[in-house]
Amino acid sequence: MTTRRSLLLASAGLAAPAIATAQTYRPEYKLSVVGNRPIPFAEGAFQWAELVTQRSGGRINVRVYPGSQLVGGDQTRELLAMRQGVIDMCVFSTINIAPQVREAGVFQLPFLMPDHRAFDALINGEVGRDIMQVMDGRDVVGLAFGENGFREISNSRRAIRTPADLRGLKIRFAAGAIFNDIFTGMGANPLQMSFADLQPALSSGAVDGQENPVNLFLAFRMDTLAQRHMTIWNYVNDALIFGVSKSVWNSFNAEDQALLRDCAREAAANNIRLARAGLGIPGTDDAALQELRRRNVEVTVLSAEEKRAFAQALRPVHERWASRIGTGLVQKAEAAIRALS
Structure with a gap:
């Protein structure tokens, strides 16, 4: 009897962390973006939210708040709002965050990038990796680069x-x-x-x-x-960053972090394709x-x-x-x- 009771207690103890982890998942995760559908910028955010929600079976329920409504329409406040816990996820414009993240201003140097090949060389190379590391230091996990388009x-x-x-x-x-x-x-x-x-x-x-x-x-x-x-x-060209609050990111297990990253990359690739269509x-x-x-x-x-x-x-x-x-x-x-x- 004692042995059986000990096994039951041990099993319960092993199960507890899994239950506790599941309980940390919120009923809703708030994703902020400037504008609304049908522009490619906002489309990328909606697709990301939909992919995560669908592929997680609803365990990670992401809702998009378009028009930067979580910050009263002031898109320049999105980064601060994420650090304050108001926003969980965001598709950031590098223009809007550059006043707070000076490195993001590389995309705003006038006539630096002559074409989309140049833009791709930056986001897919060492410059892109450096900027993502800077974002990490600002409590944001950057998962993918998108594109608002040449202005x-x-x-x-x-x-x-x-x-x-x-x-x-x-x-x-x-x-x-x-x-x-x-x-x-x-x-x-x-x-x-x-x-x-x-x-x-x-x-x-x-x-x-x-x-x-x-x-x-x-x-x-x-x-x-x-x-x-x-x-x-x-x-x-206004580069976009698909980002997650670091505290929110750390609340997910490794499998769900991979899911979030894969969905962000897929949505970002679709966003870039849409941003370049018809030009x-x-x-x-x-x-x-x-x-x-x-x-x-x-x-x-x-x-x-x-x-x-x-x-x-x-x-x-x-x-x-x-x-x-x-x-x-x-x-x-x-x-x-x-x-x-």
Whole structure:
């Protein structure tokens, strides 16, 4: 009897950790993202949540909170909110976190990345690994890089083909003092505001223009907000980070951590494919650019020589910010891009 009782107690003791682990899983995990479907940025977040929820059999129930609603629409507060426990998971824009994570600003150096091959070289190479290590030090486990897309500039007043064409234009930017320097350096009047405030500002004429990926311009019908001119200049590309709060990550067992990572990578790959669709780059058609023209938007596609004129005008901005971001990291980025030639 004593032996049987001892075995039962031992079995109960062995079972206890598994039960305790299961009890740490919450009824819901909150995932924050800027914007909403159908833009590729938000689509990546929704797909990640759906994949995790489905493949875990509902044990890990992830709910997306679009429009950065958990931080009152202010996307620049998402990183702080995650560290405070308000947000469990997030698809971060590197633009929005760069004021707090200076290394993420490498993607905002003007005209650093000439094309998507250059962008891929950064996120898939040493630069990407370094940035993920920095995020880990900020209590965020980065699982995958996605892409919001190259940011093009639109406005209500005129075509932009040279730096001088920006003179006097009121241009909205999302976050980061580097954007203030970029547009000030070309004689524009930059204004920082959240995406939630952008559409009414365009509609009322409070700002003349904005810079965002083509897919977002089309999804939010900015052509109906007096944006009649679009310049394809690829001046920066907004990398996305699919991240989980470190404390939340540590609450999952190894198998579920692998599940979260695999789902993030799959959703990020789909996000990148959607972000590049219709832009006329290798492997896609130019349906998005044709749709702009169908909506009576004048599309100006800059040549390599015209882009160099902008890059030259902004060289002082590049040099000033390279030292702030980290000279070593910027040199790694430049070397990775040169290696593609």
